[in-house]
Amino acid sequence: MMRISKFTVGILVSMILLSIFFTNVVNLLSTHAENTDDFAKDNFLKLTDTHENLMWFIQITDIHISIFRDPLRITEFKEFCHYTINTIRPSVVLASGDLTDAKTKDSIGSEQYEDEWRHYRDILKEARIQEKTLWLDIRGNHDNFNVADFKSKQNFFTNYSIQGKKNPRSYRYQMRKRNNLYTFIGIDACLEPGPRRPFNFVGILDDLEVNELNSLIQQTENSPNNYTVFFGHFPTSCIITPGHESVRDMIGKHKEGMVYVCGHLHRLGGLVPKMYTLQKAGFLELELGDWKDNRVYRMLAIDHGLLSFTDIQHREWPVVLITNPKHALFVNPARENLDIMKNSTHVRILAFSLSRIDFVKIKIDNGSWMHCKRVKGPLFVAPWDPENYLHGLHKIEVHIKDVEGRTKSISQPFSLDGTRLSFGLLAKFILMTSASVLFKSLFFVMLAVTVFPLIIVRYMHELVAAGKIVKPRLRRSCWFNWLKKMWIMSTVDRIFWPIVLYPIYLAIGPWSIGYIIEDHVGAVFAWGIFVNGAYLPGAFTYVYGFIQLFTFQVPVSLIMITAVGFRFHDLNAKPGRKLSWKKKACLHLAFTLLFAMQVSMAYMFWLAYGTMAFILGPLRTWSLVLAAILYYQSFHLPESCLRKASDIWHVSSDVSINEPSASPLTKAN
Template sequence: MKIAKSTVIFLIFVLMLSVFVANVANLINVDSHSANNTPLYKGLDDTEPQWLAPKKYQITGTSDNILWFLQVSDIHISIFRDLSRITELREFCDITVSAIRPSVVLASGDLTDAKAENKMGSGQIQKEWEHYQQVLQDSNVLQKTMWLDVRGNHDNFNVPSLTSKENYYMNYSVQGQRHPRSYMHQITVGSEKYTFIAVDACLEPGPRRPFNFVGVLTSAEADNIAKYVQQARAQGGDYIIWFGHYPTSCILAQCPGGVRSILGRYREGMAYLCGHFHMLGGAVPNMYTLQQAGFLELELADWKDNRMYRLGAIDHGQFSFIDLKHREWPVALITNPKHALYMMPQKENLQSISESTHIRVLAFSIAELKSVEVQIDEGGWWECHQVKGPLYVVEWNPILYKSGLHLIQVRVLDNDGRERITTQPFSLDGTRLSFRILPRMILMFNISHIFQILFGTMLLGLVVPLCVLRLFHMLCRNNKMHRPRIRIKVFHWWLRKLWILSTVDRLFFPLVLYVLYLPVGPWAIGEIIENRTGTIFAWGTWVGTSYLPGSFTYAYGFFQLFSFHFPLTLILAHRVDQRLHLMEKPSRKPPTVLALLGRHTLFTALIIMQTSMVYFFWLAYGTLAMILGPMRTWSIVLAIVLWYQANRMPESCLRSASIVWSSRSSVVQSTENENVEHLSSDK
C-alpha cells in the first residue's frame, strides 16, 4: 500500500508536536512534585537530601503564630507622566498602611520610572528619587512599619556601578545605604521568627533600555543569599519569604539548576514575590504558579497603571495572600482554611488545617468594623468574634468538610456601610486545583531560552529555504530533478518567487550573509551607558571590561528579522518575479504613475518603519550607536541597494531562473510529466 508524501509529513509533524507538548507539560507540571514525602535540601553546602515533614500546628482561636505584611511593586514614580502615582502612593503609605498595620512592606523594584520625556531615552532622574523619599518621609510610614525596598531594572538604567553617583538607590531608598544589593531582614512575632530576603538580580553595570530587561544572579550573589539563609537559621528563623523584582523565568543564574534551585532547596522558603511583568499589559492577570521546587511564585500587578498591592500572611505555618486594588475597602484575608489553589504540600502540613478548631480571618477597613461573618457551601452565616487587632475567628467542625472541595465566604461590613465578600475554595483531603496554563508557562519557562529559540527559528527560516531552493535550482538545471508541482496556488506562487530570488547572486548572497552576520557580529557600538562605550552582540554586551550575557538581545534580534528582513525578502522576491514576467512578455507601454506607486509603496513603507526604529535607537543610545549600527542603520542602506538591484539589474541575472520557470519550460515539463504518467499506466 502506497502512502502519500503529505501523509508522511503530517505524521512526522504530529509526532514532533507531541514530543514538544509532552516536554512543555512536564516542565509546567507541579502535581507530580507536590507529594508530602518529596525531599527538600537543607542548604547549598549539603549534597544529600533529607526527608523533612512540615511542622504541624494546633490551630485554635488564639492570636499566636501569625504575621501579616504588604507588598507593592512597579511604582514607576515619574516627573513626566501620571503624577497621581506619587499622590496615591502617599495615600497608600498614610491610610492603607495605617489601617492594616503590617509588620513589613515589601517594595519589589522599579521604584522610579527613569524614562526620559520622549519615553525612549532612559537614565536615573534625581527628582524622581527625591519624590520617592519625600513620600515615605511625609507619610511617616517608616514609623509605622519596616519598609523593605529592592531595585528593579528601571532603578538600574544607566548606572555604571553600585558606587557611582548615578546610583540614587544608595542615597534615596530606605535600604540602599545599608544594603546596596540583596539583604535579609528578620522579624520575631511571638515565639516564631520570620525572615524576608531581598533578591537583587540587577545587571552590573546597568545599561540603558531596552537591553536591561532580564536580570542576572551572579555566583557571588547566590553565595550571599546562602549566607543569609544560614544566618537566619542560626538565629532560629522559621520561615522565609523571598522577594525581588524579576520573576525567576527572567533571571539568568550563574549556578547549576538556576535561581529556582537556590530558592527551592531551603525548607523554610515559602514563596517568592516579584513584579516586573505588569500582568503583560493586563493580558495575564493573577500570574501565579507553584514551582516544581515546592514554593509559590507570585507576580504582583503593578502600581504604575493598576494601583495594585498585596496582603500576605503566615498563620500557623500556612501562607495566604490576596491581591487588592487601592482604595477598595473593607479588606479580608482567610488564613484558615487556606485557599486550595495555593497549598504547598512540601512546605505546609495539611493536617494542621484538617484538625483545626477555628476559622481564622484577617479583616481591615478605614472605618471600624461592624461585623465579620463566614459561610461554607451556601450554609448559614456564622458571626466571627474579634480576638486581637484584625484577627477574627469562629469555631467550626472540619470533619464535616473532610472530602472534596468546598467554598468558604467571608462578609465584612464596616460602620460607614461598606461591604466586601471574599470567596475562596478549600480542601482538607489534599484535593488540588490547577493553575492556569499561561501564567504557569510564563513563570516556569526560561524567558531567555524562549528568546533564543525565536531568534534561531527566524534565522533558520530566512536562510534555509533560500539555500534549499538554490540547491533545487541547480539540480533542475542539471536535469537531476523536476521542478516541484504544488497544487495550492498560494504556495506555488510564493515557491516560484522565492526560487527565482535564490538564483540571483547579487540578491541572494547579501540577504543570506546579513542574516548569518547577526548571530556573530556586533549590532551596534555606542554609549550603552552614558560616557561609556560598549558593543552589543546577540550573545551579550561588552561595556568596557564588563560582560553582560545576552538575553533580551535575542528578542530584539527576532523583532528585527521578523519586522524588517522577512518582509524585505518577500518584497524582493515579488519584484524579481515581476521582472521575469516582463522578460517573457515585455510591455511596449511605459509604466503609469499608479503602477510606479504600487511597485514602490511596500518597500517605502518598510524603509519608513525601519527609519523610525533607527530614530528610537538613537534616542536610546546616541549618535555613535546609530552610525555604527549594522543591525538597524546599515540594514536600511543594504535594503536600498538591494531594491535598486532588483529594479535595475540586467536581464542576464534572471536567465538562469527563466530556464526553469519560463512559460516554455513549464509547458515542456508538463508534457514530460504527462508522458511519464502514460508510460506508467501502460505498464
C-alpha cells in the same frame, strides 16, 4: 513484508517528535512539587482562636515614580504610605523594585533622575514609615537603567532608598515573634553594569551574587518555626544564572522557603491579571500587578504556618483575608502541614477598614450565616467543625461591614483532603519556563525561516541546472507562483547573498557600537553585550533580533522576491509595455511603508543610545541602506543576471498572462 513509504515514515517520526515535545512541556508546567518529603509534618501548631502565631505583611511593586507623567502615582503612593499602612499596620512592607520610572520625557530613552528618587525618599520620610513598619526595598531594572556600578553618580538607590546604604544588592532580614522566626530574603538580579533600555529586561545572577544568595540561604536556620519569604523584582523565569543552578533550585533547596513574590511583568498588559503558580521546586511564585497603572498592592499572612494572601485595589475598603481555611489553589503540602486545618477549631479572618469594623459574618457552602467575634486587632474568628468538610471542595463566604457603611463580600474554595485546583495555563507558562530560552528559540526559528527556504531553493536550482533532478511540476496556484519567484530571485547573486548573509550576520556580528551606559562605549551582539569591562549574556537581545527579522527582514525578502520576479517578467514582456502610475504606486507601496517603519525604529534607537550607536548600527541604520540598494537593483537588473533563471523557467514551458511565447533572455543565450 509490506513496504513503508517515506511519507509514512515521516509522519511517524513527526508524531514521535511532537509527542516528546508535548510530554516535555506538560512535565515542565506540572505543579507537582518535587520536594515532597514530610518535613512540614513536624510543624504542627494547634490552630484555635488565639492571636499568637500570626503575622501579616504587605508587598508593593513597580511604583514607577515619574517626574514626566501621571502625577497621581505620587499622590496615591502618599495615600498608601499614610492611610493604608496606618490602617493595616503590617509588620513588613516589601517594595519589590522599579521604585522610579527612569524614562526620558519622550518615553524612549532612559536616565536616572534624582528628583524621582527624592520624591520616593521624601514620601517615606514624611509618612514616618520606619516608625510604623519594616520597609524592605530592592532594585528593579528601571532603578538600574544607565548605572555603571555601585559607585556611579547615577546609582541613586544607595542614597535615597531605605535599604540601599546597608544592603545595595541581595540581603536578608529576620524578625522573631515569640517562638516564630520570619526571614525575608531579597534577591537583586539587576545587571551589573546596567545598560539603558531595552536591553535590561532579563535579570542575571553572576558568580558573586549566586554565592551571596547561597550564603544567605545557608545562614538561615532550618527549623519548624522558621518561615522564609523570598522577594525580588524579576520573576524566576526572567532570571538567568550562567554556569550555576537555577534560582528556582536555590530557593527550592531551602525547606522553609514558602513563597517568592515579585513584580516586573505588570500583569502582562492585563492579559494575565492573576499570575501565580506552584513551582516544581516546592514553593509558590506570585507575581503582583503594578502600582504604576493598576494601583494594586498585596497583603499576605502567615497564620500558624499557613500562607494566605489577597491582591487589593488601592482605596478599596474594607480589606479582608481568610487565613483558615486557606484558598484551595494555594495549598502547598511540600511547605505546609495541612493537618493544621483539619484539626483547627476556628475559622480565622483578618479584617481592616478606615473605620471600626461593625461586623464580620461567614457562611460555608449552603449553611447559615454566622457572626465572627473579634479576638484582637484585625483578627476575627468563628468556631467550626472541620469533620464536616473533609472530602472534596467547599466554599466559604465572608461579608464585612464597617460603621460608616462600607461593605465587602468575598468567597473562596477550600479543601481539607488535598483536592487541588489548577493554575491558569498562561500564568504557569510565563512563570515556569525560561524567558532566555524562549527568546533564543524565537530568534533562531525566525532566522531559520528567513534563511533556509532561500538556500533550499538555490540548491534545488543547482541540482536542476546540473541535470540531477527534474524541475518540479506544480499546478497553477499561488504557491506555484511564489516558488517560481523565489527560485528566480535565488539565482541572482547580487540579491540572494545579501538577503541570506545579513540575517546570519545578525546572529554573529555586532548590532551596534555606542554609549550603552553613561560614558562607557559598548558593543551589542545577539548573544551578549560588552561594556565597561563586563560581559552581559544575551537574553532580551534575542527578542530585539526576532523583532528585526520578523518585521523587517522577512518582509524585505518577500518584497525582493516580488521585485525580481517582476523584473524577470518585465524583460519578457512585449516591447513598449508601460505601467500606469496607479500600478507603479501599488508596486512600491509595500516597500515605502516598510522603509518608513524601519526609519522610525532607527530614530528611536538613536534617541535611546545616541549618535554613535545610530551611525555604527548594522541592526537598524545599515539595514536601511542595504534594503534601499537591493530594492533599486531588483528593478534594474541586467539581462545577464537573470539568464540562470531563464534557463530553467523559460517562458515556452511556463506560459502565463502577459508572458510571450519566447524569452528574450533565452534568445540572448
